[in-house]
Amino acid sequence: MIRFDCDYTEGAHPRILERLMETNLEQTCGYGLDDHCENARRLIQEACGAPDADVHFLVGGTQANTIIISACLRPYQGVLSADTGHINAHETGAIEATGHKVLALPNQDGKLCAEQIRQAWISHIEDETHEHIVQPGMVYLSLPSESGTLYSKEELTAISQTAHECGLLLFVDGARLGYGLMSDHADLTLKELAQLCDVFYIGGTKVGALFGEAVVISNSNLKKDFRYMIKRHGGMLAKGRLLGIQFETLFTDDLYWKISRHAIDLAMQLKQALEAMQIEMFASSWTNQQFPILPESWLDDLSKKYAFSRWQKVDKDRWAVRFCTSWATTEENLNALIHDLQRCQQKSCLKS
Amino acid sequence: MIRFDCDYTEGAHPRILERLMETNLEQTCGYGLDDHCENARRLIQEACGAPDADVHFLVGGTQANTIIISACLRPYQGVLSADTGHINAHETGAIEATGHKVLALPNQDGKLCAEQIRQAWISHIEDETHEHIVQPGMVYLSLPSESGTLYSKEELTAISQTAHECGLLLFVDGARLGYGLMSDHADLTLKELAQLCDVFYIGGTKVGALFGEAVVISNSNLKKDFRYMIKRHGGMLAKGRLLGIQFETLFTDDLYWKISRHAIDLAMQLKQALEAMQIEMFASSWTNQQFPILPESWLDDLSKKYAFSRWQKVDKDRWAVRFCTSWATTEENLNALIHDLQRCQQKSCLKS
Amino acid sequence: MIRFDCDYTEGAHPRILERLMETNLEQTCGYGLDDHCENARRLIQEACGAPDADVHFLVGGTQANTIIISACLRPYQGVLSADTGHINAHETGAIEATGHKVLALPNQDGKLCAEQIRQAWISHIEDETHEHIVQPGMVYLSLPSESGTLYSKEELTAISQTAHECGLLLFVDGARLGYGLMSDHADLTLKELAQLCDVFYIGGTKVGALFGEAVVISNSNLKKDFRYMIKRHGGMLAKGRLLGIQFETLFTDDLYWKISRHAIDLAMQLKQALEAMQIEMFASSWTNQQFPILPESWLDDLSKKYAFSRWQKVDKDRWAVRFCTSWATTEENLNALIHDLQRCQQKSCLKS
Amino acid sequence: MIRFDCDYTEGAHPRILERLMETNLEQTCGYGLDDHCENARRLIQEACGAPDADVHFLVGGTQANTIIISACLRPYQGVLSADTGHINAHETGAIEATGHKVLALPNQDGKLCAEQIRQAWISHIEDETHEHIVQPGMVYLSLPSESGTLYSKEELTAISQTAHECGLLLFVDGARLGYGLMSDHADLTLKELAQLCDVFYIGGTKVGALFGEAVVISNSNLKKDFRYMIKRHGGMLAKGRLLGIQFETLFTDDLYWKISRHAIDLAMQLKQALEAMQIEMFASSWTNQQFPILPESWLDDLSKKYAFSRWQKVDKDRWAVRFCTSWATTEENLNALIHDLQRCQQKSCLKS
Secondary structure: OEEOOOOOOOOOOHHHHHHHHHOOOOOOOOOOOOHHHHHHHHHHHHHHOOOOOEEEEEOOHHHHHHHHHHHHOOOOEEEEEEOOOHHHHOOOOOOHHHOOOEEEEOOEOOEOOHHHHHHHHHHHHHOOOHHHOOEEEEEEEEOOOOOOOOOOHHHHHHHHHHHHHOOOEEEEEOOOHHHHHOOOOOOOOHHHHHHHOOEEEEEOOOOOOOOOEEEEEOOHHHOOOHHHHHHHOOOOOOOOHHHHHHHHHHOOOOHHHHHHHHHHHHHHHHHHHHHHOOOOEOOOOOOOEEOEEEEHHHHHHHOOOEEOEEEEEEEOOEEEEEEEOOOOOOHHHHHHHHHHHHHHHHHHHHHO | OEEOOOOOOOOOOHHHHHHHHHOOOOOOOOOOOOHHHHHHHHHHHHHHOOOOOEEEEEOOHHHHHHHHHHHHOOOOEEEEEEOOOHHHHOOOOOOHHHOOOEEEEOOEOOEOOHHHHHHHHHHHHHOOOHHHOOEEEEEEEEOOOOOOOOOOHHHHHHHHHHHHHOOOEEEEEOOOHHHHHOOOOOOOOHHHHHHHOOEEEEEOOOOOOOOOEEEEEOOHHHOOOHHHHHHHOOOOOOOOHHHHHHHHHHOOOOHHHHHHHHHHHHHHHHHHHHHHOOOOEOOOOOOOEEOEEEEHHHHHHHOOOEEOEEEEEEEOOEEEEEEEOOOOOOHHHHHHHHHHHHHHHHHHHHHO | OEEOOOOOOOOOOHHHHHHHHHOOOOOOOOOOOOHHHHHHHHHHHHHHOOOOOEEEEEOOHHHHHHHHHHHHOOOOEEEEEEOOOHHHHOOOOOOHHHOOOEEEEOOEOOEOOHHHHHHHHHHHHHOOOHHHOOEEEEEEEEOOOOOOOOOOHHHHHHHHHHHHHOOOEEEEEOOOHHHHHOOOOOOOOHHHHHHHOOEEEEEOOOOOOOOOEEEEEOOHHHOOOHHHHHHHOOOOOOOOHHHHHHHHHHOOOOHHHHHHHHHHHHHHHHHHHHHHOOOOEOOOOOOOEEOEEEEHHHHHHHOOOEEOEEEEEEEOOEEEEEEEOOOOOOHHHHHHHHHHHHHHHHHHHHHO | OEEOOOOOOOOOOHHHHHHHHHOOOOOOOOOOOOHHHHHHHHHHHHHHOOOOOEEEEEOOHHHHHHHHHHHHOOOOEEEEEEOOOHHHHOOOOOOHHHOOOEEEEOOEOOEOOHHHHHHHHHHHHHOOOHHHOOEEEEEEEEOOOOOOOOOOHHHHHHHHHHHHHOOOEEEEEOOOHHHHHOOOOOOOOHHHHHHHOOEEEEEOOOOOOOOOEEEEEOOHHHOOOHHHHHHHOOOOOOOOHHHHHHHHHHOOOOHHHHHHHHHHHHHHHHHHHHHHOOOOEOOOOOOOEEOEEEEHHHHHHHOOOEEOEEEEEEEOOEEEEEEEOOOOOOHHHHHHHHHHHHHHHHHHHHHO
16 A cells, blocks of 8 residues: 555654654653754754744644644634634644634634634724624644645735734644745745744654644744744643654754655646646645545545545545655655546547 | 652653654544554453443543543542542642532542541531532542552552442542552553442553543443543543554553663662661652652752752651652662662761 | 614513512512422423422523523534524534534524434534544533424424434523413424423513523432532522522413413515515514514605514515514504504605 | 521612613623723722722623632632632632632631631742642632621731732632622721722622622732633623623712611621620621521421522531521511521420
């Protein structure tokens, strides 16, 4: 079975395992206060052009989303999110578990726009009975989105300005941030991102680490006592050094970006092959997730050899499916997939 | 600096890192459903003599405590715990964050006894206004306790019977379980433990793993939908295999028990040395944590070379301190510590 | 100012105040365990044809919704509701405050249908990653709905069967139950309602009481320890007798139904007058809330003399507005309103 | 049965019922925004000498405690309370239900002192691992305390200063405030109280109202969006006017203080009679609750005619019991009780 069903099917980039080996018998204090964590913090602050940002390391994405959102909101506030947003659709109510409503807005290709946010705020504040309604307190978006789409610099700037004009915080979930920023269609840098939002995280789990997300807090108001929030949510890893070492490695010699670029290169080869085959795409993704719409009959065939996700049924006979590439995807496996997709198409043509 | 301040100062047992290397490029599905997790589950069920137990892998102890307790209790129920219990004293209110009160009872050497539990239940149920009071729903205890002490088979059997007679669940936090069961003073086996309690976990973080706790649910009523609870609390590791591989390794060739025994051996050497020096102990621990009461003056001296915890000030001039051994502690470092403790004592004698 | 903006603009039905006067110096125990509460319970059990139902008295609707839903669901479960449902739209996230997601489904005239519920359940259970998604655990609906519409006996029976087939509980919010059951279009009795749902409440606040909602629990599984839940949510009124006396009075001599019928009669007069004027209605309500779509210009005029709610802007020049009648509405005030609506129409005609 | 078991055994002071009658058919808007509420607010601000304080009306004490505490604390903060405090002992975990730990300190006669508070703060902040411990954020105390005892002006001033020096908020639960301030031993005025604490409430339920507590927020930082919190916790009474009318009445012509004084007068008669009988008291109360320690044999006798609370068993044969007076207690009933207590004593003497 060759897996394209997600971008966390392997362990970690070999360089990370090497470093874990090399440092294994070092003795350090716990809970993210060791030198590796300090060094990783410094490297990330530099990469973000944000020497004053606070950087915290967490194990996973749901944990990061939950801790960040519950640390930022007042109890009666909710978080605006695309209806397809991970926090709305795929976290078993982790946000609600902390008492906050996810205020879902209709997505466009997986994304929100500034105008939607402004309207949501205005409609709240203009309602005479607004005290009876959850108050929007934050905008949540993913970059890239769940559909693999990107926010342009212009779009994100507009969202940031709008959010701040409305008194809302902007939080960017970067579980796949590397794949977002290294896309050919990305016109946004990490430094710009760090300036535009109040808090975001740089995903490691899906981009070469064994696990780990690096939370970057730009907005000073959000910094106080964040470590209490981490501990309260079971997010303070005893051997915090494991996170420090991984992010140290990822942010040394541009490893994070090289890994990300590799996945993008292969995803673009897949995209071109699919387009050459004139296969319709569910979302216009320039990142490491590709969503072709394929006939049911192909899926039976392909699933004998490949793992992939059935994303959404689009009509009686067809499914939008998801193929992910990652730091670990090989040319060989990708070529095999492309070849088999082409074979399916030929078989279909012969039949009809 | 030589560290004895906790039992998680190094990475992982080398065999675990080797296995992570060997399996790194295997492709697996996520979220703990892969073959390594399945195999680890089977090995743990066997070790527990509990083929029907459910086994789940979580990253850390606070996470495990929170998920287990909130999965088991009704909203208005609380959990009985020694006042020194980890959930009461050192988890930043993680249990309360899920809406449950920790019902603290006075500890005896870090432990609870059956009679306390019965009294707590009776005093609840006999109170005419008991609907105005948090209802006890579960007993939480640690084995070994926070003070390194142990429950005998007789004590734990009494607690288990009492809890069940009162309609309370019994949950054992085994963050240091290996060190508890491999103690010379332990008269309890893993199989007996699995039978006596409704749910417990086998700690990996402090016993040779990079991280990880294996939750074992014996009581069938507690099994349903537990994975929803894990996800809701941000505890479902994307690359669940990392946990599976670690516990597979720990429960192959008795590695978990050998590791634990090593720590106990060194701790007993330290204990004997301290006793030979006629140093008073804060708690009578036969496990990997030792709590001598030392003069303030020694601490300044020792802390130049060693990291250890100041546990509790016992009088004007003396502190109970904690030294931990672990799977990774070396004879060499332990001997150095013993030597330096003896040197401190000699210096004291000379002065006085 | 004559108020039609809601159905709780006055105090209580005079008979209730009389009874509070008569009983004022009686000494009773607190917390709903007194004879008046016991008597009210018995009267409601009889009215519901449910001698074994548990009956609890709460102060208000949001409190009732929150306590019932959080008592019934497991932590990872959510409650299916029309997007217009009160718990989704007008309770400042009170349900989320207890950790549960409101799973909003598109409303049809304020209502849900059985098929939607079945689909929601199927789509959950068929999703391979359903552990990552909030599990539906309950269906919430209001009778009448927020739009004043009614469920027929057939519709509610289908919903009840479907819910139970899917393992979901059915909870009916009856904040305006009297107005629902006394409508000319109602073909459902209180006894049938009590059989079809697992738990519901009979609204007092909007139907003649100073305040109060009577929760009726038919499903035995939901009865245990409900009073703990009430106390935990601050819902246990010290002088519980106040609720007992009010419901005793409402369920003596059919007062609850007579009050409700009065409001319906006046609402139907308004409805007929509006229809005679050929005014479009926003929702087809046969209950005490009427939602005509009126030109902006009329509203400025009417709002000098009347209080009413702007429900929703339907186009550039027109609003759906809400007029409520209640037990306290007088013929005189209603006729004045009708007359002024007619006057507005005449003025409009003259202008155009 | 003559009831002395609590101070809410009757309905309301007759003047309140009269006012509810007189205003019953007034039409008002809902949710506490009507003229009666506005007037009551003004009267309370005047009584408190705090024209800028925010005043909100809630239905009951547990509700008030929960809303205030959860509005004031950050998620990882807890509230310091005497172990006997109502929030710790008698609210079924309502505070924990909002995610906050009650940090219980040993009471002295039901009270806390400034030094305890300072020590709690210092021991938190000096702990190197304080991020692993719930952070104190607020001091909760009751005036009078659960044991009927009082804080002197000097004691409360010291607590207020200490709390503020430590960055803690001070919240005073005044469920029985009238009985506290009208005691002969009270040397504190309402105005001084309002200045010393950040937020407190004036209890109505136990002091002549049908129900209701008036929350007074002095600290400007705590005012924002408080009504959202009220609604989120189900505390926003639809017919808010009912609360406004009651507090309007209580704070007109000093009714609140006269009522309170009446209860104190009778309680002092009881106290003197008990002291004359040389009966030991469980707590030295100068307020409306008296706690004599009585032989078991007396209780059987007395309980045929009187309702009272068994507060705590003090030894094999004796109980501390509680007798409460209130605005509604009659001289006649009190004299009967005193007479029967004396009779019990005589019977005892004869026997022995």
